Amino acid sequence: MSEPWTYEKAGLNLTTYAETMAGIAPMLSRTWxxxxxxxxxxxxxxxxxxxxxxxxxxxxxxxxxxxxxxxTCTDGVGTKLKIAALMRKxxxxxxxxxxxSVNDLICTGGxxxxxxxxxxxxxxxxxxxxxLVKGISDxxxxxxxxxxxxxxxxxxxxxxxxxxxxxxxAAGVVERDAIIDGTRIRPGDVxxxxxSSGVHSNGYSLVRKIVFEAAGLKVHDKCAELGGSIxxxxxxxxxxxxxPIRAMLAAVQTPEFAISGLANITGGxxxxxxxxxxxxxxxxxxxxxxxxxxxxxxxxxRLGNVAQAEMEHVxxxxxxxxxxxxxxxxxAVVKALGEAWVIGEVTQGEVGVEMTG
Numbered sequence: 001m002s003e004p005w006t007y008e009k010a011g012l013n014l015t016t017y018a019e020t021m022a023g024i025a026p027m028l029s030r031t032w033x034x035x036x037x038x039x040x041x042x043x044x045x046x047x048x049x050x051x052x053x054x055x056x057x058x059x060x061x062x063x064x065x066x067x068x069x070x071x072t073c074t075d076g077v078g079t080k081l082k083i084a085a086l087m088r089k090x091x092x093x094x095x096x097x098x099x100x101s102v103n104d105l106i107c108t109g110g111x112x113x114x115x116x117x118x119x120x121x122x123x124x125x126x127x128x129x130x131x132l133v134k135g136i137s138d139x140x141x142x143x144x145x146x147x148x149x150x151x152x153x154x155x156x157x158x159x160x161x162x163x164x165x166x167x168x169x170a171a172g173v174v175e176r177d178a179i180i181d182g183t184r185i186r187p188g189d190v191x192x193x194x195x196s197s198g199v200h201s202n203g204y205s206l207v208r209k210i211v212f213e214a215a216g217l218k219v220h221d222k223c224a225e226l227g228g229s230i231x232x233x234x235x236x237x238x239x240x241x242x243x244p245i246r247a248m249l250a251a252v253q254t255p256e257f258a259i260s261g262l263a264n265i266t267g268g269x270x271x272x273x274x275x276x277x278x279x280x281x282x283x284x285x286x287x288x289x290x291x292x293x294x295x296x297x298x299x300x301x302r303l304g305n306v307a308q309a310e311m312e313h314v315x316x317x318x319x320x321x322x323x324x325x326x327x328x329x330x331x332a333v334v335k336a337l338g339e340a341w342v343i344g345e346v347t348q349g350e351v352g353v354e355m356t357g
Contacts, residue, residue: 011156013124020126021152027137031147035061035113055148057114059173067176071110075100076167079204083234085162086219090128092237093166094135095142096201099238100266101170102143103321106245107262107277108181109253110174112145118167119152122159132166135237143242145170178253182277182324184260185346190330191274191284193343196320197239198296202267203314207234210304225299233296241321248336252329259333261324265316271353272313274322283349284324288357291341293318312355319343 007014032038037056060068077096084093102112117136119129129152140147159165199207211217211230219231226233245262253259261277274284297317300306311317324346325333334340 011123012154016124016126017152017154020124020129023126024130024133027133028147028149031137031140031145033146034058036146036148055114055116057146057148059113065173065175068173069110069176069179071105071108071172071174073101073104073170074167075104076165077201079208080201080234081164081166082208083204083219083231085164087231087235089231089235090131091135091138092235093201094132094137095139095237095240096135097132097166097168098136098139098143098145098170099240100201101168102139102145103238103241103264104266105170105172106242107264108172108174109178109249109259109262110172111246112143112170112172112242114146114148114171115140115143116148116169117150118169119150119164120155120159120166121152121164122154122156122161124154125164128164136168139237139240142240144246145172145242180257180259180262182261183279184257185277185279185282185324186260187282187346187348188327189260189324189346190327190333190342191286191344191346192323192325192330192333192337192340193291193319194241194244194321194323194337195239195291195339196265196294196316196318198236198294199234199300200238200266200316200320202316204234206304206306206314207300210300210306215303223299225295227295239320244337245321245323248323248333251336252325252332254329258326258329259323260326261322263322263324265320265322267314269312269315269317270319270322271355275351275353277324278346278351278353280351281348282351283347284344284353285347286344286353286355288355290343290357291318309355 035058077093084090105112137147221230223230263274263277265273301311
């Protein structure tokens with residue numbers, strides 16, 4: 001008779017898995033405020049008794065919103081995870097995961113409320129999970145939202161050793177009459193760009209081809225131009241814009257809607273992402289040279305002989321978020337946001353984004 005099969009023999013140790021899940025529980029609870037309903041039963045040894053099948057959150061405590069509209073987003077980190085795996089450093093991509101959804105969510109003018117994650121790997125990796133969830137937790141704290149749950153899938157026949165993937169899910173709320181969707185944008189409005197922290201989490205398929213295949217460099221190679229190792233620079237986490245944008249809206253927004261549009265600059269760069277919120281008859285004109293470009297973009301462009309138009313279509317080139325506002329509010333928006341610049345204006349014309357200069 002053959003040896004009996006068990007789940008552990010098939011590739012998943014339930015005891016280790018449960019202990020890993022119990023170990024990350026404090027990283028969730030540190031992001032909670034009084035709006036989160038805590039699980040009725042605290043985690044016990046082995047991870048059991050973690051409190052039910054879904055999270056509970058008070059969407060409208062004490063009537064804060066008159067007409068709350070739910071906002072939802074989901075996204076992943078992409079092939080930047082490959083660099084994290086090479087570096088055996090996973091916390092920064094946890095921050096990226098939060099940013100990719102939350103930075104989209106706030107483009108409605110909304111408030112991020114809750115975040116959930118999905119992590120998939122070929123075998124239980126306690127250190128990877130701990131680092132990744134720590135980064136997710138840090139990102140949630142910085143964005144003012146609660147990490148209320150998630151799923152860790154161990155898929156031994158689906159992922160190769162060393163591979164993993166992750167996805168994030170964010171939900172928030174916005175007052176119905178305060179929704180920002182671009183419909184109020186009009187010719188004469190000003191474009192204010194906020195600084196990015198680097199490459200963020202888009203374009204890494206091109207980055208990896210240029211750096212590791214074409215140039216033959218390694219993640220631990222030092223680069224004076226980047227101020228450290230290549231891997232460290234490329235793992236710089238995506239900037240989280242929730243707090244500065246919400247503070248700016250509170251300081252500048254008026255019943256006349258001084259802020260007419262918000263755009264998160266992700267894949268597609270400024271042309272695609274700013275273009276998606278422009279109403280008919282409005283054309284955005286962006287002036288190159290009106291903001292400082294991060295050294296990493298000049299380095300990548302030279303290393304890969306990448307055309308300027310391709311750079312601007314793939315990367316954020318130093319501007320990670322754009323605020324569209326009335327001309328009378330431009331100075332106040334720049335002041336409220338800090339590291340921000342007037343980078344162009346909206347003109348009358350065919351819908352699209354024109355890069356000039």
